[in-house]
Amino acid sequence: MSLMNTIRNTIVPVHKEGYPFVAAFFVGSLVLGWIWDPLFWVGLILTLWCAYFFRDPERVTPQDEDLVISPADGRVSSIVHITPPAELGLGTETMLRISVFMNVFNCHVNRAPMRGRIRDIVYSEGAFLNAELDKASTDNERNSLVIETAKGDIGVVQIAGLVARRIVCWSREAENLEAGERFGLIRFGSRLDVFLPEGAEPRVSVGQTAIAGETVLAEFNGSRGPVTSRRT
Structure with missing residues (x-):
């Protein structure tokens, strides 16, 4: 169970507003890789950053009107x-x-x-x-x-x-x-x-x-x- 909890805490959902950007970054990675193989990995890193940017984690909010x-x-x-x-x-x-x-x-x-x-x-x-x-x-x-x-x-x-x-x-x-x-x-x-x-x-x-x-x-x-x- 501890491994599953670690995975759940590490993999944070991406908000739907970020889907087009993540997809565009990934396509760009493929194009860069077609030009020169090492550039694919640069693009992939940027794609992962984009997914990280649009992360949408759950939060525990205090419920107090004060x-x-x-x-x-x-x-x-x-x-x-x-x-x-x-x-x-x-x-x-x-x-x-x-x-x-x-x-x-x-x-x-x-x-x-x-x-x-x-x-x-x-x-x-x-x-x-x-x-x-x-x-x-x-x-x-x-x-x-x-x-x-x-x-x-x-x-x-x-x-x-x-x-x-x-x-x-x-x-x-x-x-x-x-x-x-x-x-x-x-x-x-x-x-x-x-x-x-x-x-x-x-x-x-x-x-x-x-x-x-x-x-x-x-x-x-x-x-x-x-x-x-x-x-x-």
Whole structure:
């Protein structure tokens, strides 16, 4: 049984959005191999990387309406109080924004940070700046979801980056989402912003690694106060 568990944990399903890319990489490998045999193995390695990029693992999500769960795998790149983008319709007061930056080796399936109903989905054209830059929140191409939750409306923004050129969102307005439920993905590296109303306290630190559907980014009605951190 231990061998079977190891195999199951190693072989992660590929999301269907990745099938055309994996197939294209494999066909490219065959073409390269026809030109020169060693190039086939280079192409095969790239094909395996592509399958790894589009992996879609199962996650164990905490079910607590006071918790805000990370919508993306990656590194917490920013925790600030800032006015949300106008297209979200969340007002002009500052909100807690927690950003998670995804590199090309992170899993890119995006998940709902809280249970709720999608009030609005707004796509905005823009540039393809480095997604780690603060101005990427307003200048880059992005897709924004406003979710009505028990704690108020929250914003979830998929932001394209230097490499990412395709934002995918398969959820629709008026759809209900559970915390940790998949709603979209971004191809080849980018960033997710979560805008939270008053009462949310961060439970992560800048530089910390987040796991989509599992890591608690913030908490409402928490009595512990802001967390501190140290490098270990």
